[in-house]
Amino acid sequence: MSAIRDTAVITQRQLRLLTRVPEVLIFSTIQPVMFVLLFRYVFGGSINTGQPGGYVQLLMPGIFVQTVAFTLAGTASGLAEDMKKGLIDRFRSLPISQSALVVGRTLGDALLNVVVLTVMGLAGFLVGWRPSTGGAKIALGFIFLLFFGYALSWVGALVGLSAKDFRVVQNVSFLVTFPLTFLSNAFAPTTGMPKLLQYFAEWNPVSTMVAACRELFGVQNVFGATAGSYPSQHPLITSIFYIFLIMLVFVPLALRKYRKSAG
Amino acid sequence: MKAVTAEHLVKTYDKGKVRALDNLSLDVEEGTVLGVLGPNGAGKTTTVRILATLLRPDSGAATVAGIDVIKHPDKVREVIGLSGQYAAVDEILTGYDNLVMFGKLYHLGNKNAVLRANELLERFSLTDAAKRPIKTYSGGMRRRLDLAASLIVRPKVLFLDEPTTGLDPRGRLDMWGVIRELVSDGTTLLLTTQYLEEADQLADEIAVIDTGKVIARGTSNDLKRQIGGEHLEVAVNQVDVARSMEIIEKIIGSKPKLEEGLNSISAPVSTGTSALIEVINGLTSAGINPLDVALKRPSLDDVFLALTGHKAEGE
Numbered sequence: 001m002s003a004i005r006d007t008a009v010i011t012q013r014q015l016r017l018l019t020r021v022p023e024v025l026i027f028s029t030i031q032p033v034m035f036v037l038l039f040r041y042v043f044g045g046s047i048n049t050g051q052p053g054g055y056v057q058l059l060m061p062g063i064f065v066q067t068v069a070f071t072l073a074g075t076a077s078g079l080a081e082d083m084k085k086g087l088i089d090r091f092r093s094l095p096i097s098q099s100a101l102v103v104g105r106t107l108g109d110a111l112l113n114v115v116v117l118t119v120m121g122l123a124g125f126l127v128g129w130r131p132s133t134g135g136a137k138i139a140l141g142f143i144f145l146l147f148f149g150y151a152l153s154w155v156g157a158l159v160g161l162s163a164k165d166f167r168v169v170q171n172v173s174f175l176v177t178f179p180l181t182f183l184s185n186a187f188a189p190t191t192g193m194p195k196l197l198q199y200f201a202e203w204n205p206v207s208t209m210v211a212a213c214r215e216l217f218g219v220q221n222v223f224g225a226t227a228g229s230y231p232s233q234h235p236l237i238t239s240i241f242y243i244f245l246i247m248l249v250f251v252p253l254a255l256r257k258y259r260k261s262a263g
Numbered sequence: 264m265k266a267v268t269a270e271h272l273v274k275t276y277d278k279g280k281v282r283a284l285d286n287l288s289l290d291v292e293e294g295t296v297l298g299v300l301g302p303n304g305a306g307k308t309t310t311v312r313i314l315a316t317l318l319r320p321d322s323g324a325a326t327v328a329g330i331d332v333i334k335h336p337d338k339v340r341e342v343i344g345l346s347g348q349y350a351a352v353d354e355i356l357t358g359y360d361n362l363v364m365f366g367k368l369y370h371l372g373n374k375n376a377v378l379r380a381n382e383l384l385e386r387f388s389l390t391d392a393a394k395r396p397i398k399t400y401s402g403g404m405r406r407r408l409d410l411a412a413s414l415i416v417r418p419k420v421l422f423l424d425e426p427t428t429g430l431d432p433r434g435r436l437d438m439w440g441v442i443r444e445l446v447s448d449g450t451t452l453l454l455t456t457q458y459l460e461e462a463d464q465l466a467d468e469i470a471v472i473d474t475g476k477v478i479a480r481g482t483s484n485d486l487k488r489q490i491g492g493e494h495l496e497v498a499v500n501q502v503d504v505a506r507s508m509e510i511i512e513k514i515i516g517s518k519p520k521l522e523e524g525l526n527s528i529s530a531p532v533s534t535g536t537s538a539l540i541e542v543i544n545g546l547t548s549a550g551i552n553p554l555d556v557a558l559k560r561p562s563l564d565d566v567f568l569a570l571t572g573h574k575a576e577g578e
Contacts, residue, residue: 002370009367013353013360020355020396086351090412093315095340096368 003097010104014078015111028074028112029119032067036120039063039187040127047188049222053130058223060120060129061141061213062186065206067120068113068149069181072156073173075109079160080169088258102161102258106153113149117142132218141216144239148209151246157254185223186210202229205242211235265326266420266451267291267314272323274309274475283309284320285475291420291453291468296446298466299455302567306475307455308348311424314453315345328419344413344421348428351409352397358384358408359393365412383411387441403434407441414445421445423454427461439464459566471570479570490561490569493535495542498527498555507553510545514538532558 018025036059044055051057079102082088091101121129121142131138156173163169183197184190184206190198201207207224212235214221224232231238267290274284284306291297301307312318314325316336325332328342352361359380366376384393387407397405406426413421426442427435442465446452456462462469463483471479471486479486487493495515499507504526511519511530515538519530532538539558546553561569 005370006368009364013356013364016360017353017355020357085354086347086349087353089312089317089347090345090351090365091368092317093340093343093345094365094368095337100368 003100006096006100007104007107010100011108011111014105014108018112025112025115029116032063032116032120033123035063035066036060036123036127043187051220051222053128053132053219056124056128057130057217057219058214058221059187060124061217061219062184062210062223063124064117064120064145064213065148065184065209066181066186067116068145069152069177069206071109071113071149072152072159072177073170074112075106075153075156076160076163076169076173077166078105078109079157080163080166083161084166092258098259099255102157102254106150106157109153110146110150113146117145133216137216137218141213144209144212144216147243148205148239151243151250154247154250154254158250158257161254161257180204180206184210185221187223189223199229202232205239205246207231208235208238208242212239264293264329265290266293266295267297267325267327267453269310269314269325270323272310272313272320272325274306274313274318274320282475284313284323286323287472287475287477289470289477289480291451293451294449295467296452296454296465298462298469299453299472300457300459300462300469300566301455301472302457305472307472308424309475310472311345311347311422311453311455315343315422316340341416342419344415344418346406346410346413346421346423346426348425352405352412354398355396357394357396358389358400358404361397361408362412362415366415369416371415379415383414387411401434402430403437406430406434406438410438410441418450420451420453423452425455425457428457435461459561471566473567473571479566486566487561490566492561493532494529494559494561495532495539496527496529496555496557496559497542497546497553498525499546499551499553501526503551504528506549507546507551510549510551511542514541514545527555529559 039059040056044059047055049055049058088101092098155176159172159176160169163172183201184204185201186206190201190207193201208231211221211224211232215235269290270288272284272287273282275282287306287310289297289299299307299310309318313320314327314332316332316339319333327339330338330342332339356364362380362383363376366379367373371379384390387410389404389408389411392400392404397408400408410423410426423442427438430438439461442452442454446465454462454465466483468480468482469486470477479489497507497511504521507528508519508521511528515530515532517530519528521528536558539556543553543556
């Protein structure tokens with residue numbers, strides 16, 4: 001019970017940080033909204049999807065997934081900063097649940113994602129995004145996105161707790177997230193890629209997430225698979241599998257790293 | 264009863280290449296202050312981190328308040344307070360927010376966390392700054408807040424790792440005042456420092472450590488006896504040297520040393536400034552005007568020179 005309370009205190013701390021430094025919230029929403037506008041108007045005109053509603057219908061699921069994937073960097077840099085300032089030492093010397101700090105941080109980042117996704121959804125709506133399925137499926141899509149972001153948050157936790165330097169953390173986070181989000185079906189068809197990259201793109205969890213969201217938001221995934229691989233045929237199941245796999249590997253690794261973090 | 268014990272602690276880094284602690288043993292009697300004195304890299308912080316359950320030693324044993332640090336770190340955390348070299352508080356949150364947060368993490372409950380936060384802010388003269396983010400605080404204020412955070416539940420044993428490093432003289436004096444007050448409440452304190460003067464001011468006993476080992480142990484007076492304590496230095500005109508030597512010898516009771524070229528006379532003293540005043544009075548009433556007088560306290564370097572034959576080597 002007290003573990004839950006401790007975690008809640010840490011999450012509260014993070015939400016309080018957002019009220020103290022509103023810039024964080026503003027920039028975490030402006031950036032994805034900017035991506036929506038850029039992709040919508042720069043690529044949207046030249047990519048013919050052959051779908052009703054045009055490129056923006058395919059784009060939005062892609063940008064949602066990209067945005068929640070960047071949670072990795074947020075969690076990583078937040079924890080790295082706590083390490084640098086010695087805050088982690090203080091938390092670890094307290095008689096609290098030893099996982100509270102990391103769990104609280106990842107939950108705080110998930111709550112931030114709720115806000116960011118809401119703003120992005122509204123921005124998307126303004127530029128023509130119209131999910132064609134019912135409310136339940138749309139809600140399920142967003143829940144999926146939150147869980148995917150949460151799973152990657154734990155990868156970020158491991159990165160943030162392992163790195164000795166704040167800048168290294170940022171570089172590593174970007175090195176992980178950029179290839180993952182661009183070597184995928186998020187923004188353009190994978191069919192134009194070299195064969196090897198096509199395989200990667202099809203098995204890439206970002207692609208399966210994007211495909212799953214497109215399905216849930218009611219748009220045909222014309223950027224997706226050509227090879228007919230399992231992930232491209234069953235994106236929902238594969239995505240659930242990936243989310244569990246990532247958590248199964250990275251939650252214990254990150255917590256172990258936290259307990260051993262010698263600073 | 265011993266509030267802290269450490270026996271034969273060994274801690275190596277980089278696969279054994281760096282020996283941070285090399286068979287270090289020490290203990291602190293309940294209700295007393297142990298000053299752990301040593302240069303950068305001597306193993307002070309590593310020792311504190313092991314005792315505060317943040318680090319596991321490669322070998323050796325340690326207890327805090329009778330609890331085994333390695334077997335029951337969670338129980339140890341309930342009875343200790345730790346304030347590190349860097350003020351470990353959230354920079355963006357206010358002083359008040361920080362203390363309330365830590366209060367909640369100590370399971371005080373919302374109401375008591377708020378009460379305790381206000382009490383501590385008052386006690387550490389931070390009430391005016393309570394609602395400001397920590398990043399606007401001065402170095403001294405940060406340290407005080409950090410110390411306050413480590414006192415939320417009156418700890419049985421408090422660890423202060425270089426509490427005044429990086430503070431200006433004024434901040435250092437403030438901090439000493441705060442620490443003295445704490446100690447008068449009967450808290451057991453283990454304090455690390457690079458300053459002999461600080462250990463002298465605050466500690467009942469001093470352990471000098473170098474390259475991961477305790478190389479000397481005793482009260483500040485014991486140590487001073489080993490290393491020669493305070494020295495009086497008087498510079499006079501050439502013509503007055505002989506007479507000054509006589510006068511000083513009479514007052515001090517031992518033969519002073521003369522540094523020929525400089526006409527500078529030095530003598531060990533045990534009564535500090537009063538010896539200084541006596542000597543000045545003695546000289547002036549004999550019609551001698553000293554050119555320069557000084558009371559030299561031994562520095563960490565002097566301690567190390569006396570104990571190890573080498574100077575304190577920083578990192």
